[in-house]
Amino acid sequence: MNRTIELIKTIYEIKQLEDFEEPQIALAGRSNVGKSSLINCLAGRKGLAKISSKPGKTRSLNYYRVEPDGFFLVDLPGYGYAKCSKAERAKWAKLIEAYIQGNTQLKAVAVLLDSRLTPQKLDLELTSYLKSLGIPVIPVLTKSDKPKQRDRAKIQNQWKDILQQDKAPLCFSSKTGMGEAKLWDILAAHAAL
Ligand code: GTP
Numbered sequence: 001m002n003r004t005i006e007l008i009k010t011i012y013e014i015k016q017l018e019d020f021e022e023p024q025i026a027l028a029g030r031s032n033v034g035k036s037s038l039i040n041c042l043a044g045r046k047g048l049a050k051i052s053s054k055p056g057k058t059r060s061l062n063y064y065r066v067e068p069d070g071f072f073l074v075d076l077p078g079y080g081y082a083k084c085s086k087a088e089r090a091k092w093a094k095l096i097e098a099y100i101q102g103n104t105q106l107k108a109v110a111v112l113l114d115s116r117l118t119p120q121k122l123d124l125e126l127t128s129y130l131k132s133l134g135i136p137v138i139p140v141l142t143k144s145d146k147p148k149q150r151d152r153a154k155i156q157n158q159w160k161d162i163l164q165q166d167k168a169p170l171c172f173s174s175k176t177g178m179g180e181a182k183l184w185d186i187l188a189a190h191a192a193l
């Protein structure tokens, strides 16, 4: 299927949140994990989401509409960016919480995890938080073009054990397109539930 992705709304504050009728899948992950690159890869457009080698680039919540399916991908601001102030980090956490809690159209959260790193504290905190709310987690190992296959498999298995899911997390690379078709299938299936 040929899909298009279009940015329809950007918000910076809780008071700007609105209830949409469309099913939504949020994208979350530590700063610099490759979220914006993943959106651009899915969109087949380089400049849709801004990419930076410096972490902390995406500071807003961005709603993208996927057609023809009609669901939203919602890019959440990256967490764990060390260089921003405590107050700023607290503000982000509140915004993300406000978005997630009580959002009946939120079908799942795709949690982007760096395929080169063993599970990080903040990733574990996020996945257990989502689990506690009963929100399905779609784990995605980003930058999978980087590690050797063996090392990647190790990380995959670690996450499979932690998340207690039947399948190991999907390996994805926005550089090579690895896992792209599969990711679309998974996202569309969750959005349709
Ligand atoms: P923030 O918005 O700062 O939270 O970052 P982000 O998660 O949106 O990451 P972004 O997509 O901006 O990518 C961060 C860096 O990782 C950039 O230098 C990208 O070129 C690089 N990168 C992203 N995806 C991949 C990938 O699949 N493979 C490789 N090798 N590098 C990648």
Ligand code: MG
Residues within 6 Å of the ligand: 035, 036, 037, 050, 051, 057, 058
């Ligand atoms: Mg980004």
